[in-house]
Amino acid sequence: MQVIGTAGHVDHGKSSLINRLTGINPDRLKEEQDREMTIELGFAWITLPDGSEIGIVDVPGHRDFIENMLAGVGGIDAVLFVVAADEGVMPQTAEHLAIIDLLQIPAGVVALTKSDLIDDPDWFDLVEADLREILVGTVLEQAPIIRVSAKTGQGLDALVEALQEINKQHPHRPDLGRPRLPVDRVFTLPGFGTILTGTLVDGQLAVGDEVHILPSGVKGRIRGLQTHKQSEQKALPGGRTAVNVSGVSVDAIFRGDVLVHPGDYQVTKMIDVYCKILPDAETALKHNMEVKLFLGAAEVIARVRVLGAQECPPGGEAFLQLMLQKPLVALRGDRFILRRPSPPATIGGGQILDAHPARRHRRFNTERLENLAQLLMGTPEDIVLQTALKLGLSSPQNLVEHSGLEQEQAQQALNALIDQGVLIHFSEGRMVLPRVSFERVKQDIITRLQEYHQNYPLRAGMPRERLKSQMALNTRDFDGMLAHLSAAGILVESGADLWLSQHQINFTAEQKAQIEGLMKAFEAQPFTPPSYKYSREAVGEELLNSMLALGKLVRIGEDVLFLPQVVAEMRQAVISHIQNQGSITLAELRDQFDTSRKYAVAVLEYLDQTGVTVRRDDARVLTKHFAP
Structure with missing residues (x-):
């Protein structure tokens, strides 16, 4: 179903033509009917000979109501451009045409109305020649011109046929699933x-x-x-x-x-756009200038930031960042019009390139200007890539939706980028990320881990949360990157720490001697070993933590350390004892290893915490996992 909008100078017969075509008077207000002039938007519809229907939006032609006109043409698929045969091209004819061209309305037909008032064929030829001249270079350059009369019905059949042809040739709006x-x-x-x-x-x-x-x-x-x-x-x-x-x-x-629908769209107060200034605009578009932005049916005051130039002259074009006075809904690819608030006049218009820019841009940022140029001129692959660069780690579905392309076109572009290796998969294909972003973040993570290993050579790894706090990534992106780098063998993630896979702790000769001396003390008294406090004083906290990270020692209590083989021996002894006797008490464990109550308590609590045993009264029994 197409929606067609009228356009043209005041009193050129737009509403009368719609009334004759549809049987519906689009001038619904009494004031409009009394003045015989459209003030507000009017609506009608017509069933075409092939059974299809089109909606019609009738807009005001008077310059005082041009902004009401803009609220109506924002959602149309084609234009019925109306010019009275007895007057020809007039001021609002040209202004409405400029607006239609800026909005890039994809199709249209020109109705030369009031043809019953003209008897001279040469006059018709002159008017049509003038029309063809102003249509050159616009979206209506190839539009048919049909002589019609709302009064006599002349040319109405040909007009209806032309509307039907437009309806057939131009695809209806795609269903992107987000109304x-x-x-x-x-x-x-x-x-x-x-x-x-x-x-x-x-x-x-x-x-x-x-x-x-x-x-x-x-x-x-x-x-x-x-x-x-x-x-x-x-x-x-x-x-x-x-x-x-x-x-x-x-x-x-x-x-x-x-x-x-809830959650489908977010409002914005800042948009990046490409804008063309009308050749006959009365002034250049200057940086920091206040304008009226017309988008869809919305009208918002905006402050202009001209990017890459000081101003944009009449007939020129520029990338702009518009700072909106109030939020609105916008999508990449939406068309807009800019007008001067006072005295009111149309300045130009264009299309939105980024509806949710991440920040206020530096005006002469070359990289951003190149990105905007790519969004404007690029292929579907370019557009999907630019969208991916902005979103970061994203699901394929989210990327397709935010691209602004039709779903099939966006999906084909996405698949091509993945096949080319420009986008890479994460999380078994559930997420994608541009390779350039991946390489940049990967190198950042590697550099930070290298610096950490260099600054703390005796530590096995960097705390995960410490690295996250240094990265400009949200939790989802950070987790996805670590999972990918871990799967690729670039880093190791264990518990709360991360380290590069090639990282090794290397001790000096003095440190090796300290470690050897402490290990001998543990070997000499395996079941009543030195305390954590004693060990820390003997070799230093940094060196002791390294020994723990390398598994040379195991900490099973606040002040209790054991050799790992001793912990394994006592664990197996407890399991065997319970399997034979049904349970084990603190005294039994203490006596079996000739140790003190402090160490026996620590061992039993460690076995409770690791799921081997469970306390029952004053004894321990095996958990279901270890029970025979």
């Missing part, structure tokens, strides 16, 4: 409550759906849906849709708000 409906009208009806209308974009809505109104975040539920005054259980992308929302006051919704 958004920019609100262009909100009102109440007795017995129904709050109703909002707009053109549904990107997905489907169904009766009963929970919805949010952004940017406010107001929550509601869909009570009813209508398309062209027909009740529907489901609304499809691209259609003019009226939504009856329960749980939301009409005072809480405004034109420019967006109705969405």
Whole structure:
């Protein structure tokens, strides 16, 4: 289903033509009918000869209501460009054409209205020649020009045929599974409550759906849906849709708000864009200039940051960062218009390249300018890659959704990048990351671990949380990187510590002598060995921790250390004793190894903690895992 919008100078017969085509008067307000001039947006629809339907948005032509016009053309798929045969090209004809071209409306037809007023064929030829001249270089350059009359019906059949051809040739909006409906009208009806209308974009809505109104975040539920005054259980992308929302006051919704499913979209107050300035703009677009941004049905005051230049002259183009006065919903690829607030005039327009930039850019940052140029001119692979660079470690589905491309196109680009090795898989294919990002982060982790090993040569590894605190990664990305590097054999992760796989603790001759002396003391009294406190004083805390990390000693209590083979011997002795006798007491263990109560307690508590034994009254028995 296509939505077609009118455009053209005031009093050139847009509303009359729509009324004649559809039987619906789009001028719904009494003031509009009294003045015979469209002020607000009007809506109609027509069933074409092939049975398909198209919605029609009728917009004001008067320059005083140009901003109302912008709220209507943001969601259209094609344009019905109206020029009166008796007047020809007029000021708003040119301005509306400039807006249509900036928005890159992909299709259209030119209706030369009021043709019944002209008898001179040469006049028609002159008007059409003027039209062709202003259409050159615009999206309507190849559009058919059809002479019509709303009064007599002349040319209406040919116009309908042209509209039908547009509907066939241009694909309908894709269903990306994330509906958004920019609100262009909100009102109440007795017995129904709050109703909002707009053109549904990107997905489907169904009766009963929970919805949010952004940017406010107001929550509601869909009570009813209508398309062209027909009740529907489901609304499809691209259609003019009226939504009856329960749980939301009409005072809480405004034109420019967006109705969405919960969690599908985030609002933004900063966007990176590509902008073309109209050749006949009255002034250059200057850095820090205040403008009005028109996006979808929204109108927001913005502050301009010109990137890579001091200003953008009439006829020029530039990358901008727009700082928004209030948040709105935006996606990469959305088209927009910029206007000067006072005196009001259209300055230019373009497309959003990044709807959620990570930061306020330095204006002459060459790398960012190159990234924006790639987003503007790149292939689908370039766009997916740039999206991946921004997201970091991401699921393939999330990457496809954020690319702004159609799902099949984005998936093909994603697969190509993976095949080329530009993107690499993590977590058994559940996550992807650009190789350039992976290599940068990998080298950062390696460098930090190398520095740690150099500064603390006697430590086995760096505390995991210490490394994480130094990295500009969220928990998901950090965990994914460590898992990948560990699987690749680059680092070792054990408990709370990390170390490079090639890292070894190397002792000096003096340190080796200290270690040898302490080990002899442990070997001389294996079941009543030196305490932790004594050992620390003998060799130093750093050296003792190294011995523990290398497994030369085992700490089983606050002040109790044993040789690892002694712990193994006592553990097996306890297991054998319980298997033969049914249990073991503290006194029995103490007597069996001729040790003191301090060491016997530490051994039994260690075996409890490691799941070998469990205390029962004054004795220990084996856990189910070790029971015969």
